[in-house]
Amino acid sequence: MENGASSTKEEGFLSRMALNDNKAGMEGLDRDKINKIIMETSKGSRFYENELKKEQQVNQRIEKMMLQKAQITEQQLKKAQAQVERVALELERSRDLTRVIVHVDMDAFYAAVEMRDCPELKDKPMAVGSMSMLSTSNYHARKFGVRAAMPGFIAKKLCPNLVIVPPNFDKYRAVSDEIREIFADYDPHFQPVSLDEAYLDFTDHLEKRQSWPESCRTHRCRTSSTEAVPEVANLSPVLFEDSPSSSPCLLSPEGVRASGGAFEVFGTSVEEAVREMRFRIEQKTTLTASAGIAPNMMLAKVCSDKNKPNGQYVLPSTREAVMDFVQALPVRKVSGIGKVSEKMLNALGISSCSHLAQQMALLSLLFSETSWHHFMQVSLGLGSTYIPRHEERKSMSTERTFKELSKVEEQLSLCRELCEDLAEDMKKEDLKGKTVTLKLKNVNFEVKTRALTLQYAVATADEIFAVAKDLLKMEIENESPQPLRLRLMGVRISAFVGLDDKKPLQKSIIGFLQPGKTGSSGPTQELHQKLENEHFSTRSVLTWHFAGVPTAQKKQEEVSESLTCPVCFRQVETTDLNVFNRHIDQCLSNTCRKPDHSTDSDSESDLELESKGLDKHRGESEVEKQEAKNYPQEAQRSLKNHSQTDSSISADNETAPQPRNNKGSILTCPVCQLTQDTNDLTVFNHHVDLCLNQEVLHELRGQTSSPINTLSVTKSKATGECVYYMSVCLTVSHLTGAQSLILSKGLGPHNTIDKFFR
């Protein structure tokens, strides 16, 4: 189907800018006129230029796809067709029409709340948001083409009388809580999608409902008996002039009893149950909701949009009804198929799901397996029939847009602020994550993300900032001598360690330290057992394993009267844990200073270093050598490849000698990268053991310590005896426990880092 903006051929690349009118309340308006205004208002802006760029990228993707398509032979297509049919058959077998899934969606939620609470707004076009961005508009405003995700200043051009109300999220959350209470009555395991939207499985409710007496299906109007009925209707926001009132107080005369209270009895069917739920929502909040009823989530979602606002739509649970429904369904209506997918499909002549089915063989050759399987499901009208329990979050982030920010100090302090905010949010959910991602958007709207995964999870603002700051500084250096001209910065944390993982780390260390505790097996055997155990931290297993070898503990296995200190590796002749703990405490307080030389958590001094170090690059001061240590060469190299302006700095960096490795035969620790004042390998080994254990010590102490990241290890030059230790460090983060154990044992001293990586 044609795509709003692509009406003129010279502007075939403006589809991203054009009005998206496939949502409710946007039918039959003057698209061309609206798009003209949008274009005129946007043209020439940095945003617009970036949109053009992105559009070109999509067009290139499509071109590439078309080229691929042209090379497909009849043979391939035939084979694909067979494959597609096999999959279709299999999917068909899995079809389940026994569930009743409901998708509920509040109508113009934020806008409706504001209208409810401010009668002035009721008959005006209004939107919630700011001059920069709108999050919702009421139906009045939609007639002008004003919609969610449109900047307010453009909306004002489309509709000069538009009233823009700033959002009150606390209020929306409160209303959301109210409607969720009602949802829970129909499905206690309902899945919220956002504040105003949820999926419910009505199946169980309907079964019970069949035997419910009428009294359980009778719901009163919220009006007190002294209030006049019409006032209720006035409170409801007018979504459309011709919006049908769902208030039974007005519609059913038999609902008004002598007592003065109005009520309504609902039947036992699905439609009635959902109508009842919507009725209760409206009574409770004075806001209306729409709902879709279907045999699966994908269809329910489409259905809830069908009779919006304040309506519902049932798709009968028969294969025939589903297939008919899907045939006519435009692909863009399907959740998950957005602007870009739509455009790519359109290029193949696919606009409705019937086309989707017809072209499935082709799609299976042009798209990834996950993609075409999804398309296939959609074309068959299939979707989730059970509502997955709310899954654990996978990431948490915070980002901010601002006026151009180009000063390094300001960028760093903003970064710190973001880290603090993020840490605060993480604390609320008691989260710890291993991957920190920095997001940057420059004034040309170009977005960059830079991530680093640590060997252990972090949670505090300082810990996160220690990483984010380095990522940011790398970008700053990359761009220098030009400054980064930012319009947005964000920090995200992911790769959370589960609650299961947090505690077992400590538990299992204790377990390891108590040889007799878990059966008759000694520490070595127990280690192998732990390797099979998902809950045991791979990282600490390796560390312990490695640490255990040089101290030749095997002889101690039978002697269960002593415990091994994780810090000094000595046998402590006691079985009393209190005594033992005191010993560990002592060791910890003795050793925690030395490795902390490599710590980089002092942000204040970093900030100062920054301003000095940035303007005059490659000075020879101690300070800068210290700083350089924080930029893993591997990372720098890969980052340079991405940067447009190739600065001369990188070459200097790569060829620069490692200052600390040139001092005769003195050994450099691959972990902390400090030279060790010894040639005695036993002493040196002991030091590296300690460094490797930093991670465990970190957990034990619960303190901020230097993030030993994997990349920093690759930085140091692999020479002689260090190799073995380095390979262990690397295996820790790249392999699973069992693999790395074997590898690290099998590695000889002649392996190089590069060889190991390949």
Add this chain to the structure above:
DNA sequence: ATACATACC
């Protein structure tokens, strides 16, 4: 693992 893109509200 990282970067970037797409999608949803």
Add this chain to the structure above:
DNA sequence: TACTGGTATGTAT
């Protein structure tokens, strides 16, 4: 004047 913020997931390397 002015084009979001939070989360998940797909695609590509």
